[in-house]
Structure formats: C-alpha cells, structure tokens
Amino acid sequence: MSKNDDGRIGTVAALVRSTFLVNAVYADSAREYGLTQQQGQLLCVLMAQPYGMSELGATLGLAKSSLTGLVDRSERNGLVRRDCDPGDSRAVRVSLTGRGAELAEEFHTETCRRIDELTSGFAPAERDTLAALLGRVVTDNEVPAVFMEPDAAH
Amino acid sequence: MSKNDDGRIGTVAALVRSTFLVNAVYADSAREYGLTQQQGQLLCVLMAQPYGMSELGATLGLAKSSLTGLVDRSERNGLVRRDCDPGDSRAVRVSLTGRGAELAEEFHTETCRRIDELTSGFAPAERDTLAALLGRVVTDNEVPAVFMEPDAAH
DNA sequence: AACAGTAGTTCGTTCCACGAACTGTTAATC
DNA sequence: GATTAACAGTTCGTGGAACGAACTACTGTT
Numbered sequence: 517m518s519k520n521d522d523g524r525i526g527t528v529a530a531l532v533r534s535t536f537l538v539n540a541v542y543a544d545s546a547r548e549y550g551l552t553q554q555q556g557q558l559l560c561v562l563m564a565q566p567y568g569m570s571e572l573g574a575t576l577g578l579a580k581s582s583l584t585g586l587v588d589r590s591e592r593n594g595l596v597r598r599d600c601d602p603g604d605s606r607a608v609r610v611s612l613t614g615r616g617a618e619l620a621e622e623f624h625t626e627t628c629r630r631i632d633e634l635t636s637g638f639a640p641a642e643r644d645t646l647a648a649l650l651g652r653v654v655t656d657n658e659v660p661a662v663f664m665e666p667d668a669a670h
Numbered sequence: 671m672s673k674n675d676d677g678r679i680g681t682v683a684a685l686v687r688s689t690f691l692v693n694a695v696y697a698d699s700a701r702e703y704g705l706t707q708q709q710g711q712l713l714c715v716l717m718a719q720p721y722g723m724s725e726l727g728a729t730l731g732l733a734k735s736s737l738t739g740l741v742d743r744s745e746r747n748g749l750v751r752r753d754c755d756p757g758d759s760r761a762v763r764v765s766l767t768g769r770g771a772e773l774a775e776e777f778h779t780e781t782c783r784r785i786d787e788l789t790s791g792f793a794p795a796e797r798d799t800l801a802a803l804l805g806r807v808v809t810d811n812e813v814p815a816v817f818m819e820p821d822a823a824h
Numbered sequence: 825a826a827c828a829g830t831a832g833t834t835c836g837t838t839c840c841a842c843g844a845a846c847t848g849t850t851a852a853t854c
Numbered sequence: 855g856a857t858t859a860a861c862a863g864t865t866c867g868t869g870g871a872a873c874g875a876a877c878t879a880c881t882g883t884t
Contacts, residue, residue, distance in 0.1 A: 520819050527797045528785045530804035532817040535692040537808065538685050540731050552839065552872085569863060577694050579842050584864055589839075606849045606862040631682045637810050638803075643681045646803040649796060650684035654691065656791050663686040665674050706841085706870065723832060733873050738833055743870070760831040760880045 538631065545627040549619055554586055556627070559595060559612065559620035560663050566611035568601065575660040595619060628666040692785065699781040703773055708740055710781070713749060713766065713774035714817050720765035722755065729814040749773060782820040 520526055525533075539553070546556035561567070561575055573583045587610055590596045595616035601607035612620055635643055653659075674680055679687075693707070700710035715721070715729055727737045741764055744750045749770035755761035766774055789797055807813075 520821065525801055525805035525808060526819050527789055527801040527804075528782050529817050529819045530801045530808060531688070531692050531785055531788070532696065532781075533808045533813045533815075534685070534804045535689045535696070536816045537811050537813045538689040539693065542686065542689070554840070570861085573863095578840095580863065581843080581865080582841050585840065588864095601862095604850075604862075608863075627686075628682050631685055634685070634807055634811055635681055638806070642803060642806075645799060646807075647679055647681040647684045649792075649800040649803070650681075650688045651679035652792070652796075653788055653800075654679060654684060654687045657691050657788055659687045659691045661687070662690045663683050665680050665683050667674065708871065724830080727832095732871095734832065735834080735874080736872050739871065742833095755831095758831075758881070760878095762832075 537634065541630050541634065542627060545630050546623060548626070549623045551619070551623060555590055555593075555595070556623055557662060558586055558590055559616060560624055561661070562596065562610065562612045563617070563620050563624065563664055564661060566599070566609045568607050568609055570607075572610060575662065590616070624664065625666075632666075691788065695784050695788065696781060699784050700777065702780070703777045705773070705777060709744055709747075709749070710777055711816060712740055712744055713770060714778055715815070716750065716764065716766045717771070717774050717778065717818055718815060720753070720763045722761050722763055724761075726764060729816065744770070778818065779820075786820075 542556065543553045546553050549556070551559070557576060558572075561572065567575070569580070569583055569587070572578075572587075573580055576583065578586070587596060587598065591598060594613055596610055597613050598608040598610055601609050635646065638646070696710065697707045700707050703710070705713070711730060712726075715726065721729070723734070723737055723741070726732075726741075727734055730737065732740070741750060741752065745752060748767055750764055751767050752762040752764055755763050789800065792800070
C-alpha cells in the first residue's frame with residue numbers, strides 16, 4: 517500500500533484514491549441502470565430543476581459540444597427533453613422526462629446506499645467529522661451541486 | 671447548495687462532490703501535460719513498478735480490451751513499452767519509457783500540488799484528521815495504489 | 825496427450841471529449 | 855432603426871475510451 521515513511525497515508529493520496537473508489541462505485545451503480553457515468557451525472561443534476569445548456573455545461577464542466585451530444589443521447593433514450601425558453605428564443609431548458617425522473621431517483625437512491633456503505637465501519641462521530649471536513653473542501657472550492665443529499669431527493 | 675435540513679452536507683454527498691472536484695483537478699492537470707485522465711492514471715500506476723496486463727487491468731478496473739487500447743495509445747506516444755515476460759510467453763510487462771517516467775513525475779508533482787491546494791484553508795490537525803478518515807475509507811475498501819504519496823515518487 | 829484455464833489481442837460498436845466554425849437571437853450603442 | 859458585439863446552442867471533424875464476444879497462443883493440471 518502506498519504510504520508515507522510513517523505508514524500513514526497523506527491528504528493528497530487519500531483524496532485521489534478515495535476519488536478512484538467513489539468513481540468506480542458510481543460507474544458500477546450507473547451501469548446497473550443502463551446508464552454511463554456521464555448520463556448518471558446529468559440525471560442527478562437535473563433532479564433539482566431544469567437547466568439551460570449554458571448553466572448545465574458550467575455545472576458539469578463540459579465543453580458546449582460535449583453537452584450537446586450528451587443531451588442528444590439522453591433525449592434519444594427518452595430520459596430528458598429540451599423545451600424552448602419563453603424568455604429567449606436562442607435558449608432551451610433541459611428537464612427530466614417522467615421516465616428520466618423515475619430512473620434518476622432509483623439510480624440516486626442506490627448510489628447513495630452504495631456510497632454510504634463505504635464508511636460502514638465508521639462510528640457516527642467519525643462520519644460527522646468526515647462530512648464536515650469534506651464539506652469544507654466542497655464549500656471552499658465552490659463545487660456545484662452535482663449530487664443531492666440522500667433525503668433531499670424525495 | 672445542496673444540504674440537509676440543518677444546512678450540513680452529509681457524508682454521501684460530500685464524498686460524491688469532492689470526487690467531482692478531484693476528478694476535475696486531476697483531468698485539468700493531465701491536460702496540461704498533453705495527457706488524458708486515463709493516460710495520467712496509467713502513468714501514475716506504472717511509477718511504482720512495471721506490471722503485467724492482467725494486474726494492470728485489475729488495478730485500474732478496466733476490461734482487458736480497454737487496457738489494450740490504452741497501452742497501445744500510450745506506447746504509440748512513446749510513454750510506455752511492452753516487454754516480453756521471460757517466465758511466460760503469453761504475458762507482457764508494461765513499463766514507463768525514459769520520457770514516460772519523466773512526464774509521469776512532472777504530472778504527479780503538479781497534480782499533488784493542485785490537490786494539496788484544495789485543503790489550503792485547513793489547519794494541520796484538520797488535514798491529518800481528513801487524511802486519517804479518508805485513509806480508513808481507502809483501507810477498508812482495499813483501494814489499489816493508483817496514486818503514490820507525494821514524497822514517495824522521488 | 826488432452827484439456828481447462830490464462831494472457832492478451834482483435835473486432836465491432838457506442839459513448840464521450842474538445843476546438844473550430846457556424847446559424848440565429850439578444851442586448852448595447854449610436 | 856441600424857449596426858455591432860455577445861450570447862445560445864448546434865454541427866463537424868477528430869481522437870480517446872469503454873465493453874463484450876471471439877480469437878490465438880501458451881501454461882498448468884490431470
């Protein structure tokens with residue numbers, strides 16, 4: 517196991533390796549619902565509300581053409597829809613279809629369960645401390661809401 | 671910002687959103703060295719030692735054909751090489767070329783710096799606590815060494 | 825010697841990333 | 855009202871990356 521001289525893992529390696537783990541769990545969960553990681557991510561973002569393409573692209577950190585393709589494929593799969601923006605003829609608003617909303621909720625719930633299991637060996641106080649510290653990382657770095665709280669989705 | 675009723679982020683959302691952040695930082699760093707995220711990941715794994723394809727695939731969580739392609743492209747870019755395994759004619763050992771080792775070190779160093787910056791607002795004790803808890807997640811879930819400690823790479 | 829299992833590649837297919845260039849619309853300026 | 859800059863999103867071309875099925879060649883077991 518990759519460790520420092522004193523056998524402890526550093527903050528940097530811990531962040532990268534836990535990211536690797538969460539990526540794998542997230543992708544595995546998505547696959548069970550016939551989704552790719554990127555499609556799952558799109559659905560999770562849209563659970564909160566419909567978005568314009570520009571805001572979606574900014575939230576997901578994607579080039580405009582990448583988002584156009586992702587939405588195209590998701591629309592073709594019947595998971596999202598594009599509606600005209602009454603206030604701006606150039607713009608569209610992307611929202612979940614009925615089926616997309618259902619799939620998003622199932623996927624989100626199952627992903628929450630799997631991610632939660634990663635800390636199953638933790639005491640409640642340890643989970644709270646981890647949440648507080650990672651929450652600080654998220655807040656300090658202004659990470660967009662690409663994933664809702666487990667309870668907030670229902 | 672997506673929070674619980676009491677305004678605090680939960681462990682699950684914190685893990686997912688911090689993963690989103692680290693993914694973005696890692697991908698941006700890789701791009702500055704002309705690498706994709708997957709190529710960066712391959713180089714980081716190979717920094718420790720050469721590996722056979724089976725072990726590489728298991729470490730990176732990739733299908734065999736995916737790894738063949740990734741190694742093909744990295745070999746074509748002059749970053750890795752395949753050598754015959756003297757003990758098994760079926761097997762190859764993948765290692766970094768001179769140029770690949772150099773690029774891997776630069777990429778790894780810069781990525782460490784950028785990831786470290788994500789916790790720049792933390793006190794040393796907070797960093798240690800975060801490292802200890804995330805390290806537990808890594809250990810409990812047997813995450814492979816896809817990224818070395820900052821000092822261990824030199 | 826025969827067979828099962830392993831190591832890795834090839835093939836076909838789909839998804840996904842980006843930059844450049846484009847069309848059409850809106851907002852600002854004169 | 856006309857002009858221009860900026861914005862919203864799409865198209866196109868290109869390259870990377872994911873997987874399963876099928877394959878070849880080799881190793882280990884019986």
